[in-house]
Amino acid sequence: MSRIELKMPKMGESISEATILNWLKNVGDSVEEDETILEVATDKVDSEVPSPCNGIISELLFQSNDIVEVGQVIAIIDANDESRSEKDNSKLENKEALNTKPGIVSKSSTKLESKMTSKSDFKIENTGDNDGFLSPLVISIAQKEKLTIEEVQSISGTGDGGRIRKTDIMGYLKNRKYSLPSRPQSVVPKSSYNPPPISYVEGKDRMVEMDRMRTMIADHMVYSKHTSPHVTSYIEVDVTNMVNWRNKAKLEFLEKYGEKLTFTPIFVEAVSKAIQEFPMINVSVDGKKIIVHKDINIGMATALPSGNLIVPVVRNADEKNLLGLAKNVNHLAGSARNNVLKPDEIGGSTFTISNVGTFGSLMGTPIINQPEVAILALGIIKKRPEVITTNNGDEIAIRSMMYLSLSFDHRVVDGFLGGSFLRKIGDELEAFDINREI
Structure with a gap:
């Protein structure tokens, strides 16, 4: 043998x-x-x-x-x-x-x-010591050892892109003499508050263990809220032209290119154009440094058959036309439904969109997908009577309306930048050319 x-x-x-x-x-x-x-x-x-x-x-x-x-x-x-x-x-x-x-x-x-993508498929500009991403395992160790955010960020990572690995944080703990000073925290001391007990009726209620992915999502969401002070802005947009064009073009698009035409590639296109005008939305925070990403990689929050969420990524969205975006979006959505997404198809996003309208929600207040600094929620498109201005004055017409909401990290994105960026997306959707060629 x-x-x-x-x-x-x-x-x-x-x-x-x-x-x-x-x-x-x-x-x-x-x-x-x-x-x-x-x-x-x-x-x-x-x-x-x-x-x-x-x-x-x-x-x-x-x-x-x-x-x-x-x-x-x-x-x-x-x-x-x-x-x-x-x-x-x-x-x-x-x-x-x-x-x-x-x-x-x-x-x-x-x-x-495993030869799934070339090295050029995963590019993130990084002027700091690491790419700002912390795995759930590293976060768990840091919380258990009561490390401050400043301490974790001071650790030199040996992983790809300077990413902090378990061996890095364990090595730091081994040689740690005293903790770095942290900013004052307005958090109630742990000892002064006990979480309320959960009522559990044996034989009536049932207990379900979180699977590994749900546990990771939970840790990631808690970490995001702990790290980024969230602010959410809202606008309402008239997407009548966009809806009418898509309804008219979808059959011809399918026959001509063999691809379904959903609203998602149109949304991705509008977001990528807005990012080009407001590049400081396309950033990550590394301690006191702001990493401005050159590539515009748009993540799409997508439901898996298990009910969990995953974020496949449309890479270099600004370099693709509508057909290219449609092909990319359809491939990623299909792979997510069939549970065959490749590892490099769900990493490296620089901005994320979440279409909460898919589930009938009017609007949403999404949690930022770390290490990004903003996330866009797209509400349901509903027909409503609206007052519009025409050559004959103000009139009431049936229009397709939707709400957009942007949650952003107030450490680096202020109200002017967040509001201007959100308004730009809305303008792109409202100004959609009804006579656009397929």
Whole structure:
């Protein structure tokens, strides 16, 4: 038998480590080529790792919940003689087959190659020591050890783009002598307030454990509210021309290009144009530094079949025409519905939109998707009688109206910038050319 090393596979350009969720095989178990051996998780997705050969598991080098760097050996397999050779196994470094699944992993998911995007697909300008993103694991450790935000931001990250990893924060804690001074916090001391008890009736009420993705979302939302002082502004826009054009053009668009024409690519187009005029919305905060992103990468808050939310990203939205945006949006939405989004399709957004109108909501107050500084909510489009000005004076007409709401980080976005940016988006939608060519 040949000894085959199973290594932690690469799962995207921006991912340097993964957490072992669960071993599906034990030492001494037989495995077949492409049979799933373990489940792993990153900050973005959960994945399955298949066996590279037929054989028997001889060693498991890590335990569940261990964090392992990409490329590190995680198990040893005694391969059968008829299985692939060592030479064949070495090819796995260039072609690692994974079942990439957001949230709960399905065993029937499609195998995906890890060569999913080129390095140019993940570009974030960074003038600081790290990209401003903190994983839920790092946040959890920081909270447990009572680290201040200033302390965490002072740690030099060794991950991709200077990202702070578990080893970085643990190394800091090991050598920590005293904490950095933090700004005064107007928070009620923990000891002076006890959360109200939750009434639970045994046999009547039921308790549901959060899955891993819901836990990460919860941590991310709490972190965002803790980090960014949220302010929300609202405007109402008349989108009659946009609605009429889309209704008229959608069949011809589908026949001509083979793509459905939804409102989402139109919204993305309007947002990207507004960002070009107000680039200080397209930023992240790193301590006392503001990182202004050159690329305009628009995230789309999207519901998964599990009910959880995920944010696939339309990269370089300003460089795409409406057809290009429609293709990109349809691909990402379809991949989200089928749970086959790639890791690099859900990272690197610089601004996010959330279409709360899809669920019938009139408007929303969205929570900022860190490390961004603003997020746009799009309300439902409703027909209403409105007073409009015509050549004959004021008249009442039936118009398609919708509310837009922008939540922004008041540390770096003031009311003038937030309001002007929001108004620009509204102007773009209201000025939609009814005679636009398809």
